[in-house]
Amino acid sequence: MRTILIPTDFSKNALHALQYAQELYKCERSCFFILHAYMDEVYGEYKTTSSEDLEERKRIKKEESEKKLDHLVGTILGNPPNPLHNFETIAVFDSLVDGINDFVNEMNIDMVIMGTKGETSDHKTTFGSYTIEVFKYLKCPVLAVPEGFEYRQPKVILFPTDYMLPYKRRELKLLGNLARKFKSEVHCLYFTDFDELSIRQMDNKKFLEGSLSDTYLSFGTTSVKNKADGIMEYVKKNEVGMLVMVNSRHSFFEDMLYRSTVDLLGLKVGIPFLVMQNLNR
Template identity: 35%
Template sequence: MKNILVATDFSENCFNALKYSVKLFQEFRCTFYILHVNPLSTYTNTVNKTSKIPSETRANEGALEDSREQLRSLVKKIGAMFPNRNHTYVPIAIHDYFVDAIKREVINRNIDLIVMGCKGITGINEVAIGTNTSDVITKVKCSLLAVPEKACYSTLKEIAFPTDYHLGYEINVLENLLGIAQINKSALRIVNFSKNKDPLSEEQLTNKEFLADYFKDLEHDFYYLTGSKLETAIESFAETKEIDMIAMVAKNLNFLQRILFKPAVEEISYHIKLPFLVLHEKLPSNMRWPALSRPSQLAH
């Protein structure tokens, strides 16, 4: 069984992320923890968290009860839309700082994957993902799937994996990517980019060979892209190869910042429709895809 944490603010893009994850894991037994975080009040932020005036406590409890009611409705809605005996939904409403709440739930619930919705780029002055998503990516050691509001689930036939080959990847990080590809029978397209057509160093060649060996039982290819901008090169590649998902390692800040965090100078279509799987280097041992068993293999 896999434990998936889905953060929601009850917006349409968050609901789309929930739908996407439910469809992605439709053949597997999963528990979806649907989390809504009520932000701490200004008063609470400036004093000890245990020092609350009665009126604030009543207001907080009222807000939590409203959130619980919305979560119950959300669980009922998603269950009716996608009935599946292998899926369990657990609603969680809490008062906390957003990232602190995510960190705690990841540890306490043995979370394997965080799912968050993001609006994507719709104008020239917008960033690729929101502050909450970027904070979770950089501060929480757990794989995260960011789903744009216009992303529609279909079987992942093609997954792009941008890399500069400078990192020696840990096995447990690649297991997450391998697992996603295996359950979807996806082809992995490993993409390197260089402005100046620089040849790979010995270290880069070694890391490339490691990837080739690790993914030897999975359909995969290596691509070398050139151009003036990584963003537009990846966009062209995604369109040409009909990419369904982009996966990156969080530690590879060069690619991560330029593809996900950098403000847009033009509309980039992959930010509007493609989900991003961000993988972390150091994950607890329980966060491994081989533990994901098909329902027929699970004991009842």
């Protein structure tokens, strides 16, 4: 059974991500855990220093969150409901990132699916600050679903890489499963100014080819300096339906995520974005 975690702040974007998850796994036995972290709601409005008042506010917010979660499940259940799907709700007094991370580790979650923006996010950006924090720190695959994106099977999955770091079979298995599920082509895009690969890069590329041998693979290069611009250009020219990147120490994606978060904020992809984690779990 698939175990899928969907964080929610009860925004339209979060609801959309939940509906996308249902469609993505409609033919698979799945348990969807819907999580709401309400710590910021307690401290955001709390002014007094009385511990009794604080505990009362925590109790009230917990009850409110649980009621909203129950209502949400009632809203998204089909008529008739999908017999392959189960839903569980969790209201936690924690920050969003810590709440997600703890639950992922506790339940060995297969994937987190979330919206790209929450209720309070800047509408000029593609990714809200919480989504970027989850990308950074969660040791689990994270699929971010853009606002308003309608579910469709991607004909092309774009996998930007520099071939510098060894891949793990676990992450490539997930990519291969998605490609077979969708019957998609996987396009590997290499950002470089050079024509030849180093021995290390060739070994990593061979491992990639071997791990995805039963999927259609194509390999391309680009000399565009700005990674976000290069990705966006390729997405538009090749009808890419999903973007996949790997987060690991000193990786291509980490460079965008940590050293140049502006690049990620400028990556205005209108397609689902899967971040796989090459981190110890």
